Amino acid sequence: MSQQIIALEPRKLWEYFYQLTQIPRPSNHEEQIQQFVYDFGKGLGLETIKDSAGNIIIRKPATAGMENRKGVILQGHLDMVPQKNSDKEHDFTRDPIETLVDGEWVTANGTTLGADNGIGVAAAMAVLASNDLVHGPVEALFTATEETGMDGAEGLPPDVLQGDILLNMDSEDEGELYVGCAGGEDANIRFTYSEAEVPATQTAFELNVTGLKGGHSGMDIILQRGNANQVFFRLLNEAHQQLGARLASVNGGSLRNAIPREAFGVITVAGDKADELKEIVEDEFLSVKAELAATEPDMKLTVVECGLPVELIDEMTQIRLTKSVLACPNGVIRMSDSVAGLVETSTNLASVKSDVVGKTIDIACLMRSSVDSAKESLAKRIDAVFGLAGATVKFTGAYPGWQPNMASPILKTMQSVYQQKYGKVPEIKAIHAGLECGILGGTYPHWDMISFGPTIRFPHSPDEKVNITSVQKFWDFLVETLKSIPGK
Structure with missing residues (x-):
């Protein structure tokens, strides 16, 4: 062909x-x-x-x-x-x-x-x-x-x-x-975590968000498409608040200049709450899907039972990670005052990836703006969100x-x-x-x-x-x- x-x-x-x-x-x-x-x-x-x-x-x-x-x-x-x-x-x-x-x-x-x-x-x-x-x-x-x-x-x-x-x-x-x-600039964010044991009474699930459209994080950011990373952590947040669900690993998004289409993770919950977990995350996903019905009609959620992971991310880091990802600026921040229909400033929460060997979770964002001071202000907002959550934040790759x-x-x-x-x-x-x-x-x-x-x-x-x-x-x-x- x-x-x-x-x-x-x-x-x-x-x-x-x-x-x-x-x-x-x-x-x-x-x-x-x-x-x-x-x-x-x-x-x-x-x-x-x-x-x-x-x-x-x-x-x-x-x-x-x-x-x-x-x-x-x-x-x-x-x-x-x-x-x-x-x-x-x-x-x-x-x-x-x-x-x-x-x-x-x-x-x-x-x-x-x-x-x-x-x-x-x-x-x-x-x-x-x-x-x-x-x-x-x-x-x-x-x-x-x-x-x-x-x-x-x-x-x-x-x-x-x-x-x-x-x-x-x-x-x-x-x-x-x-x-x-x-112009653009990268935000490189890192959490470190402590290993937590997995109780034998827990049940593990693969929680996967797929089917989003993704696209170019500059050209397509105006289309208001969903961000798989934020969808994933919205579901996790709900499951943790209601059932104490725990995070073992996450792998969301890939490239800094691509809107994330998929996010995969392993979570656990007490065995007697397994059925309730599926119901809670599926109900929350239906809300997200209704909100994004026009832009993400093919978004999918799978919740499949799997073997217990070797370890969990400690609960305090999980909470700080979840809250900061949900609070992170994402998408169009401001439209241009001088050029009709042009995005002035935006950011893409591109990837969230855990590493069981290094005990780290790395997050990448790409900020864009045609106004340098607006880009700098956005960088300070991202630094504030993740800095308050205890992560380290470094900015690299700035270009005019x-x-x-x-x-x-x-x-x-x-x-x-x-x-x-x-x-x-x-x-x-x-x-x-x-x-x-x-x-x-x-x-x-x-x-x-x-x-x-x-x-x-x-x-x-x-x-x-x-x-x-x-x-x-x-x-x-x-x-x-x-x-x-x-x-x-």
């Missing part, structure tokens, strides 16, 4: 995207894809560089008569978010992505697709390999480890690129031009936002090109997500930058899909833009 996509148009772009889907490339496991792109550039006889941060840079000279145009950097990131459904057997470090053509969309079989940002990478590859496109000097910048920290952008040397205009191809709505993005430049020359050029080609003016937007433009613009402050791309829905989740028609329009728009780049 995967090879169906190589018959789509534009043919070369889809062929390269198919090749990308066959190479494992989750964040922090990018050696194969970096080597593939490096060999691709060398195979074309083009100047190809791999820097110390793992970025690949490929230079292509201008076509005849275009030598005096401003240099363009085509930019995309090589890594992808590894998310799969719990019933899907897939090793992202080894297995290729199984792509499917579903009507007007390309999607994957039970996993993320990697259209974020594989389509942008494939488009740059198609430009580099072309013999018939018209363009000035082109450099392709393929960055490393964007999804988990923007490591490649952070590590890009300041003197390696020669161009004047950055075309970031990592946006997800065709017909829109992005001129700004949010990208401030819009409405006087941007490339913005004016691309608006004009789009209107001439499609008969309408593209929308100008900022995005509540982390684009590499903010970091890259700090290293190359003279760059004129813009971000655009095809229509991608539900990135960072197994529902990720890319619209086929929009990919053709995105490609045609890129080709016309390269023809229209102004002179130096």
